[in-house]
């Protein structure tokens with residue numbers, strides 16, 4: 001059946017909150033999904049436009065000896081220097097926005113589309129979605145999960161601070177998911193709300 005207007009849902013929240021886990025619940029139900037972080041990674045591969053722009057604007061110092069972008073070095077630089085953060089955002093946000101709009105167009109006959117957009121509110125992208133899911137956990141769980149992922153507690157603290165600094169004071173998600181709940185409860189909630 002043709003649907004002229006798919007319902008577009010954004011999943012957002014701080015790093016390591018559990019967004020990808022929620023996204024995968026939709027994917028398992030056959031819903032087309034998009035991840036902004038994965039798109040940044042794709043666009044950062046050698047030969048892709050993000051890669052060329054980073055090298056052009058920030059220099060070859062940000063390459064590994066294998067010729068890939070050095071993501072850990074870029075993360076440290078982004079957190080230490082607002083100019084580097086601005087440069088990275090000016091490179092990637094328009095590219096990711098274009099990929100997202102192309103993806104919407106490609107899937108315009110589907111009833112439901114779900115995208116994980118970590119910086120949804122920081123970039124005012126909520127306007128292009130019908131509903132927003134905010135995924136959250138208590139601050140100490142966030143720090144624990146992110147420290148484990150980055151294997152660096154200091155870096156985790158700095159990244160959480162950076163994420164929260166640009167978040168508007170008031171946000172109005174349609175649904176809040178506490179991702180300390182068991183997965184079965186979260187699946188049940190999504191089933192009740194969206195299917």
Ligand SMILES: CC(C)(COP(=O)(O)OP(=O)(O)OC[C@H]1O[C@@H](n2cnc3c(N)ncnc32)[C@H](O)[C@@H]1O)[C@@H](O)C(=O)NCCC(=O)NCCS
Nearest residue numbers: 014015036037040071074075078088089092096118162163
């Ligand atoms: C700095 C980079 C190289 C670090 O890569 P790495 O693989 O270590 O982390 P990953 O890309 O998975 O990002 C993890 C999380 O960091 C946070 N984050 C990333 N960039 C930013 C930013 N500019 N401002 C605030 N938080 C950010 C987000 O919560 C994101 O989900 C990478 O995040 C990047 O290129 N960022 C700039 C582009 C951007 O703004 N991406 C956000 C999604 S559009």
Ligand SMILES: Nc1ncnc2c1ncn2[C@@H]1O[C@H](COP(=O)(O)OP(=O)(O)OP(=O)(O)O)[C@@H](O)[C@H]1O
Nearest residue numbers: 014015016017018019020021145179180181182183
């Ligand atoms: N409901 C849950 N209960 C327990 N652990 C969870 C739950 N949801 C997610 N996690 C765990 O939390 C960690 C972060 O989850 P996930 O990768 O989904 O977060 P994220 O928000 O997508 O992170 P990032 O923004 O860094 O990509 C993972 O180790 C995951 O297994």
